[in-house]
Amino acid sequence: MHSVTTQRRGERGFSLLLLVFSVTAFWQSYAISGFSGLSTAGVFPMLASATMMVSAACILLQNVRQSPSTSGSSNDGFMQSILPLPVVIMMALITGYLFAMPALGFLLSSAAFLFLSFSYLWRKSLLTSLLITAVSVASVYFIFRKVFQVVLPKGSLLQSLF
Numbered sequence: 001m002h003s004v005t006t007q008r009r010g011e012r013g014f015s016l017l018l019l020v021f022s023v024t025a026f027w028q029s030y031a032i033s034g035f036s037g038l039s040t041a042g043v044f045p046m047l048a049s050a051t052m053m054v055s056a057a058c059i060l061l062q063n064v065r066q067s068p069s070t071s072g073s074s075n076d077g078f079m080q081s082i083l084p085l086p087v088v089i090m091m092a093l094i095t096g097y098l099f100a101m102p103a104l105g106f107l108l109s110s111a112a113f114l115f116l117s118f119s120y121l122w123r124k125s126l127l128t129s130l131l132i133t134a135v136s137v138a139s140v141y142f143i144f145r146k147v148f149q150v151v152l153p154k155g156s157l158l159q160s161l162f
Contacts, residue, residue, distance in 0.1 A: 007066050009081040015063045018056040025049035086121065093117055105155025111137045 026049035032042030100109040118129035
């Protein structure tokens with residue numbers, strides 16, 4: 001006996017995004033070395049992304065065959081279900097961190113990212129967020145710069161000022 005399952009909100013849209021991501025990953029892995037040989041650098045990434053493409057296509061086909069949810073169209077509320085506001089804000093903070101790193105360097109951009117993240121997600125006092133940020137950045141700096149002797153980015157803005 002075959003049971004009919006209904007879709008959750010945003011399931012078709014998310015499946016489509018998986019397929020688009022998988023195709024993009026395959027395209028990028030193909031750009032590494034193409035189909036020039038079985039021992040080239042791009043073989044494993046192409047195999048992995050091809051597996052992702054097949055899996056995503058199967059999931060999408062399965063979702064297209066399922067009946068939509070009873071609460072309306074399965075794409076209603078996609079953004080609220082898949083990308084709620086806290087996730088969007090954290091993605092924006094991470095993007096800002098990536099863009100700030102070359103200019104501000106590791107210490108300042110990491111401190112700003114952590115402080116804003118703690119303040120938004122944890123919602124404790126600003127002093128508590130500042131204290132945990134300082135301890136975290138100092139710990140990471142000590143471990144990576146002093147113990148492992150990793151050169152951390154200083155940032156172009158700070159180099160031009162000093």
